Amino acid sequence: PGDMIGMRDSAARQATTNLSTLTDCTFCPFEKEGLAPVFEDAPRLAALIYTLTLLESMIFADRLRAVARMRGEERLAHFILQVQSRLRITNPNIGTRFRFPFTQELVGDCIGLSQVYVNRTFQSLIDRDYIRRVRNEIEIRDEDGMRKLCDFEDRYYDFDAGWLPGSVARATHADTLSEAAE
Numbered sequence: 001p002g003d004m005i006g007m008r009d010s011a012a013r014q015a016t017t018n019l020s021t022l023t024d025c026t027f028c029p030f031e032k033e034g035l036a037p038v039f040e041d042a043p044r045l046a047a048l049i050y051t052l053t054l055l056e057s058m059i060f061a062d063r064l065r066a067v068a069r070m071r072g073e074e075r076l077a078h079f080i081l082q083v084q085s086r087l088r089i090t091n092p093n094i095g096t097r098f099r100f101p102f103t104q105e106l107v108g109d110c111i112g113l114s115q116v117y118v119n120r121t122f123q124s125l126i127d128r129d130y131i132r133r134v135r136n137e138i139e140i141r142d143e144d145g146m147r148k149l150c151d152f153e154d155r156y157y158d159f160d161a162g163w164l165p166g167s168v169a170r171a172t173h174a175d176t177l178s179e180a181a182e
Contacts, residue, residue: 002089002090003086004049004052004053005019005027006019007049007052007053007056008053008056008057009032010032010035022101022102022106023101035049043165044164044165044166047163047164047165048161048164051159051161051164055155055156055159058155059082059155059156062078062082062153062155063078063079063082063110063111066078066079066111066150067111067112070150072111072113072117072118072120072121072124073121073124073125073128073149073150074149074150074151075111075112075113075121075150076107076111076113076118076121076122076125077125077130077146077149077150077152078111078150078152079107079110079111080100080125080131080138080140080146081140081143081146081147081150081152081154082152083098083100083102083138084096084098084138084140085154085155085156085157086156088156088157089156089157096139096140096141096143097137097138097139097140098137098138099136099137100133100136100137100138101136104118104119104122105118125146129141129142130142130145130146130149131146
């Protein structure tokens with residue numbers, strides 16, 4: 001919820017990515033030409049859009065680092081923590097158990113592992129008591145241990161919004177989004 005999808009594509013003449021969803025959702029299409037008045041008339045909102053686009057680039061770089069440099073367990077731990085972190089944006093009280101509707105094939109596509117290796121890696125995280133899986137849910141049993149395992153930095157939660165026009169020094173992602181909406 002609340003994702004702005006395709007912002008990087010606004011620099012291209014046509015979309016460079018495809019989108020599919022695992023669950024039902026609602027989209028609110030927004031033509032890139034509609035951004036001009038936002039950048040002209042709403043500097044705080046424009047700065048927030050710019051910041052969120054940069055944040056997505058940092059997260060993409062984190063995923064690239066995970067795929068290029070991490071072992072399978074670290075990649076999967078990083079991916080699970082990223083999903084949990086994204087869910088916390090709109091549900092800060094999500095806790096350690098959450099819906100995880102990804103197939104092993106899709107997880108493999110996201111983190112660069114075969115479906116068989118994803119299965120083994122899930123089992124390894126379970127055996128090491130980092131996670132527990134129940135149907136389409138994951139329970140993180142040792143979040144601190146997983147964070148250390150993959151050097152996870154929660155880019156969604158704590159980012160510097162102090163430079164935004166009219167901002168306080170630091171804010172969480174959710175706080176900044178709700179302020180900008182007001």
